Amino acid sequence: MSNQPVLQIENLRVSFRVHDAYYAAVDGVSLNVHKNEVLAVVGESGCGKSALALSIMGLHPPAKTKLEGKILFHGTDLLSLSVHELNKIRGKDIGMIFQDPLTALNPLMTVGRQIEEGMDFHLSLSSLEKRGRTIELLERVGIPNPNQVYHRYPHELSGGMRQRIVIAMAIACHPSLIIADEPTTALDVTIQSQIMDLLRELQQQMNTGIVLITHDLGVVAEMADRVAVMYAGEIVEMADVYTLFDRPLHPYTRSLLQSIPSAQHPKERLHVIQGIVPPLQKLPRTGCRFRSRIGWIDESEHEEQPILREVEPGHFVRCICYKNFHFPHDHIGDMKYGIS
Amino acid sequence: MEFLKVNHLKVYYPIRSGFFRRVVGHVKAVDDISFQLNRGETYGLVGESGCGKTTTGRTLIGLIKATAGEILLEGKDLAKLNRRERSYHRKDIQMIFQDPYSSLNPKKRVLDIIAEPIRNFEKLSPQEEKRKVQYLIERVGLHPDSIYKYPHEFSGGQRQRIGIARALTLHPKLIIADEPVSALDVSVQAQVLNFMKDIQTEFQLTYLFISHDLGIIRHMCDRIGIMYRGQFVEEGASQEIFNNPQHIYTKRLISAIPNVDPRKKQEQIKLRQHVEKEYKLSWQRYFNAEGKAYPLKRISDTHSVAIL
Amino acid sequence: MLKFILRRIMMMIPQLLILSILVFALAKAMPGDALTGQLAQSPKMDANTLMEMREKLGLNDPVHIQYVRWVKNLLHGDLGLSYIHQQPVTDLLSGRLANTLLLSACVLLLTYLIAIPLGLVSGRWQDSWADKLIVGYSYVSFATPLFIFALVMLFVFGFKLGWFPTGGSVDIQVEKGTLDYYINKFYHLLLPALSGALIGTVGIIQYLRSEIIDTKVKDFVKTARAKGIPESKIYSHHILRNSFLPIAAFLGYEITGLIGGSIFLESIYSYPGLGQLFLQSIMQRDYSVVTALVMISGLATLIGTLLSDIILSAVDPRIRIE
Numbered sequence: 001m002s003n004q005p006v007l008q009i010e011n012l013r014v015s016f017r018v019h020d021a022y023y024a025a026v027d028g029v030s031l032n033v034h035k036n037e038v039l040a041v042v043g044e045s046g047c048g049k050s051a052l053a054l055s056i057m058g059l060h061p062p063a064k065t066k067l068e069g070k071i072l073f074h075g076t077d078l079l080s081l082s083v084h085e086l087n088k089i090r091g092k093d094i095g096m097i098f099q100d101p102l103t104a105l106n107p108l109m110t111v112g113r114q115i116e117e118g119m120d121f122h123l124s125l126s127s128l129e130k131r132g133r134t135i136e137l138l139e140r141v142g143i144p145n146p147n148q149v150y151h152r153y154p155h156e157l158s159g160g161m162r163q164r165i166v167i168a169m170a171i172a173c174h175p176s177l178i179i180a181d182e183p184t185t186a187l188d189v190t191i192q193s194q195i196m197d198l199l200r201e202l203q204q205q206m207n208t209g210i211v212l213i214t215h216d217l218g219v220v221a222e223m224a225d226r227v228a229v230m231y232a233g234e235i236v237e238m239a240d241v242y243t244l245f246d247r248p249l250h251p252y253t254r255s256l257l258q259s260i261p262s263a264q265h266p267k268e269r270l271h272v273i274q275g276i277v278p279p280l281q282k283l284p285r286t287g288c289r290f291r292s293r294i295g296w297i298d299e300s301e302h303e304e305q306p307i308l309r310e311v312e313p314g315h316f317v318r319c320i321c322y323k324n325f326h327f328p329h330d331h332i333g334d335m336k337y338g339i340s
Numbered sequence: 341m342e343f344l345k346v347n348h349l350k351v352y353y354p355i356r357s358g359f360f361r362r363v364v365g366h367v368k369a370v371d372d373i374s375f376q377l378n379r380g381e382t383y384g385l386v387g388e389s390g391c392g393k394t395t396t397g398r399t400l401i402g403l404i405k406a407t408a409g410e411i412l413l414e415g416k417d418l419a420k421l422n423r424r425e426r427s428y429h430r431k432d433i434q435m436i437f438q439d440p441y442s443s444l445n446p447k448k449r450v451l452d453i454i455a456e457p458i459r460n461f462e463k464l465s466p467q468e469e470k471r472k473v474q475y476l477i478e479r480v481g482l483h484p485d486s487i488y489k490y491p492h493e494f495s496g497g498q499r500q501r502i503g504i505a506r507a508l509t510l511h512p513k514l515i516i517a518d519e520p521v522s523a524l525d526v527s528v529q530a531q532v533l534n535f536m537k538d539i540q541t542e543f544q545l546t547y548l549f550i551s552h553d554l555g556i557i558r559h560m561c562d563r564i565g566i567m568y569r570g571q572f573v574e575e576g577a578s579q580e581i582f583n584n585p586q587h588i589y590t591k592r593l594i595s596a597i598p599n600v601d602p603r604k605k606q607e608q609i610k611l612r613q614h615v616e617k618e619y620k621l622s623w624q625r626y627f628n629a630e631g632k633a634y635p636l637k638r639i640s641d642t643h644s645v646a647i648l
Numbered sequence: 649m650l651k652f653i654l655r656r657i658m659m660m661i662p663q664l665l666i667l668s669i670l671v672f673a674l675a676k677a678m679p680g681d682a683l684t685g686q687l688a689q690s691p692k693m694d695a696n697t698l699m700e701m702r703e704k705l706g707l708n709d710p711v712h713i714q715y716v717r718w719v720k721n722l723l724h725g726d727l728g729l730s731y732i733h734q735q736p737v738t739d740l741l742s743g744r745l746a747n748t749l750l751l752s753a754c755v756l757l758l759t760y761l762i763a764i765p766l767g768l769v770s771g772r773w774q775d776s777w778a779d780k781l782i783v784g785y786s787y788v789s790f791a792t793p794l795f796i797f798a799l800v801m802l803f804v805f806g807f808k809l810g811w812f813p814t815g816g817s818v819d820i821q822v823e824k825g826t827l828d829y830y831i832n833k834f835y836h837l838l839l840p841a842l843s844g845a846l847i848g849t850v851g852i853i854q855y856l857r858s859e860i861i862d863t864k865v866k867d868f869v870k871t872a873r874a875k876g877i878p879e880s881k882i883y884s885h886h887i888l889r890n891s892f893l894p895i896a897a898f899l900g901y902e903i904t905g906l907i908g909g910s911i912f913l914e915s916i917y918s919y920p921g922l923g924q925l926f927l928q929s930i931m932q933r934d935y936s937v938v939t940a941l942v943m944i945s946g947l948a949t950l951i952g953t954l955l956s957d958i959i960l961s962a963v964d965p966r967i968r969i970e
């Protein structure tokens with residue numbers, strides 16, 4: 001490949017210690033992000049999206065987490081770096097945007113100071129230059145009266161404004177990669193669309209790669225170039241956004257798409273994925289993790305150890321059953337005895 | 341006769357300040373809204389955070405006192421009834437809350453949670469009570485044995501269904517659902533939404549469905565009211581509002597919904613930019629000097645807009 | 649801000665007024681009056697002289713007149729006469745007030761000096777052996793009552809080892825105003841202050857520890873780490889600042905509590921301060937002194953609360969004072 005990916009994750013496994021045993025929340029994930037590309041990671045609550053994002057930034061508490069595999073950033077394995085070495089990269093070459101802009105900002109520091117703080121360590125600028133650059137950043141993320149807002153505290157700003165501040169912080173040192181963990185989930189729809197537009201605009205200006213974590217398929221469709229669908233710590237399907245929405249193959253992807261209300265067929269019954277995502281300690285560690293939730297599929301259709309295969313160029317699916325997969329015809333059974 | 345009629349409802353919260361907690365002003369959370377619900381329909385209340393949706397819902401079930409206006413349930417003004425009549429009528433309106441995790445008492449068994457409203461109103465023998473609760477719990481799709489379990493033993497969707505079962509115990513006619521699925525995952529959301537539709541016909545329920553998610557509102561509602569800063573800016577049949585929005589605020593809300601078709605990406609962005617431009621240019625047409633909406637004006641039998 | 653403080657001080661007036669009525673009523677309700685105490689000292693006084701004196705002192709006037717006179721005197725700094733000590737209460741208090749303030753300040757200073765570093769270490773290196781040691785210490789000192797601990801300290805370091813003086817606030821032979829005098833004064837102060845501080849640290853250590861543990865998993869700390877800020881700066885700029893907030897607010901209330909605490913310390917170390925005087929006066933029914941002391945501690949409480957509010961609003965931008 002001509003241009004090397006910005007981020008290359010190989011067989012990443014993130015395990016958390018619970019009562020002296022480790023349980024993998026991210027289990028063998030491999031993916032690439034290129035320059036100027038938005039890779040969306042979608043999946044339901046608890047599937048390991050945040051665990052993945054935090055491991056790239058090295059933000060897991062080391063005493064309680066085990067990280068295995070490789071996270072190559074421009075070829076350097078982030079997992080092999082000391083905290084000191086990592087600090088030279090995060091905040092400078094990798095920026096992060098968090099879900100809740102209220103809690104993500106220090107309540108006792110002016111927002112201007114919080115944006116500047118990262119520059120203190122990554123760029124050698126005079127305080128005047130830093131100030132100028134911060135004002136410029138505030139302007140760039142669409143904040144009116146940047147000179148005044150510079151001196152404001154987070155609680156004096158609205159949710160949308162706060163998220164703009166968080167974004168300004170993430171792009172302060174021109175990173176080549178941005179990790180955005182549910183950047184619009186805590187916001188109102190109109191604010192969400194503004195933030196999405198802003199992110200897209202910034203990405204195009206700076207040619208950054210973005211890992212966009214979300215559970216909202218609408219956000220995926222609008223923002224992503226490529227999509228990785230996660231279920232229970234594994235990637236079950238990965239493809240470019242058009243392929244994924246045109247020809248979703250994995251039963252989980254198809255179920256997800258069926259379960260959101262559609263604009264085209266408003267009043268139609270929604271598809272319900274049976275059962276629940278098992279908690280971390282109870283995840284099946286062998287065989288297919290989704291099996292129990294598509295009970296109507298014949299046992300013989302399953303693969304013993306489903307692996308991710310490239311079924312067409314750039315389209316990866318974990319499973320063989322997609323070939324014969326179908327939804328049950330009656331939905332009546334959906335609601336019966338939800339406890340298994 | 342309309343099933344529920346709300347006339348010029350106002351709910352103001354006092355702003356207190358100083359050492360004597362003097363009232364120095366008011367938050368006009370709901371500022372003169374009127375609407376009506378027909379029997380058996382689902383009426384959606386949409387708007388951005390803080391526009392007064394929850395306040396409206398809580399005022400209807402009597403958790404908050406209205407500052408002005410009347411609420412007529414089957415023609416009776418709830419505020420004018422005496423206490424006995426009122427508690428009798430209150431049974432007809434129940435509420436489902438947003439957070440299935442905190443709205444159920446973790447220390448109580450499902451049996452006690454669901455039976456609680458019955459105990460306040462009816463005297464049943466333990467056997468009758470148990471039978472009734474089991475009937476309800478089966479109706480919401482849970483196993484009858486689960487009445488002896490505690491809330492934490494259930495998933496989010498199941499907990500929300502327990503909340504619904506509790507709301508159903510007194511055979512209400514109207515259910516106010518305040519963001520019933522906002523805290524849930526998409527697949528679980530689907531489960532609860534389907535279920536709410538199922539029981540609507542079975543129990544002949546009328547819903548007031550509160551949400552900020554227009555996708556869900558479109559899926560669930562027959563008619564909707566769009567709220568902005570305590571007022572309605574547009575009201576009418578769901579399809580008309582989505583296909584032919586008239587108020588700039590409504591247009592803005594609808595254009596902000598992300599489209600689940602990646603091929604419409606550019607189109608969607610253009611639409612948004614267009615609406616945004618119109619929003620800036622035509623502000624005066626839609627809002628008065630104080631930034632408040634105008635009174636609603638009827639533009640067809642099933643569609644009203646707040647314009648001059 | 650200034651307006652706020654002024655208004656708060658204005659607010660204190662009715663509070664003090666209520667307090668004064670309570671104190672006055674209490675003193676009146678007590679068996680006997682100012683003269684009964686004196687009577688105990690000179691039992692030969694006959695009933696006639698007593699009546700005369702009562703009349704002279706205005707003790708036969710209606711209650712409200714007595715109250716108004718009392719308040720008037722109070723405002724002029726005249727706190728009445730101590731019948732035990734046979735001198736104006738004001739004179740009696742002035743020296744002791746300084747002593748108590750000094751002791752309280754020392755206790756406070758030592759408390760924070762000990763508690764903050766311990767709390768920091770404990771919170772930052774949670775579950776390390778140092779943390780376990782500190783938590784152990786705080787449990788022990790939590791379980792030990794102040795007066796027992798002070799007695800033990802006095803016994804061990806004062807009497808057994810003889811490292812510290814066992815009473816008084818200064819030796820009589822040193823000359824007032826010299827450097828020696830101040831050193832000597834401090835020397836007397838150290839043991840009682842240390843006893844008070846070692847017991848007083850518990851609350852602050854535990855509070856600071858749990859604040860830090862709570863704060864370090866907050867989202868904004870993650871944000872700071874994601875900016876690539878070194879760990880030491882993360883603590884100094886983000887975690888500590890936020891963890892100190894409630895401690896700072898505590899300071900004002902701490903002052904309030906010190907007055908109460910000084911009763912034990914001063915009595916055990918026979919330190920001539922207000923606390924010791926308070927105990928004595930209650931036992932000897934020297935009411936004019938008791939009422940004066942209650943008024944003073946009431947005032948201190950109000951000032952402490954005010955201080956808390958001012959500190960909190962100064963360090964937390966979210967608390968705005970209009």
Ligand SMILES: Nc1ncnc2c1ncn2[C@@H]1O[C@H](COP(=O)(O)OP(=O)(O)OP(=O)(O)O)[C@@H](O)[C@H]1O
Binds near residue numbers: 017043050279
């Ligand atoms: N520090 C931790 N210790 C133990 N388990 C954890 C920890 N953090 C996360 N988990 C578990 O790991 C799994 C993945 O969590 P993660 O936060 O990555 O989910 P997510 O996909 O981001 O979900 P959401 O959409 O709710 O944010 C969950 O089962 C979660 O309970």
Ligand SMILES: Nc1ncnc2c1ncn2[C@@H]1O[C@H](COP(=O)(O)OP(=O)(O)OP(=O)(O)O)[C@@H](O)[C@H]1O
Binds near residue numbers: 354388389394395
């Ligand atoms: N108890 C209260 N006291 C004072 N003001 C209140 C109170 N409850 C709500 N408000 C204010 O009233 C307005 C309407 O609040 P409400 O909760 O009804 O909004 P909402 O539409 O339900 O918003 P959300 O989508 O965030 O739930 C808001 O400005 C809110 O700050």
Ligand code: SF4
Binds near residue numbers: 251291306
């Ligand atoms: S075949 Fe089995 S392994 Fe493959 S997706 Fe279907 S359920 Fe999972």
Ligand SMILES: [Mg+2]
Binds near residue numbers: 049050051181
């Ligand atoms: Mg997450």
Ligand SMILES: [Mg+2]
Binds near residue numbers: 394
């Ligand atoms: Mg609400």
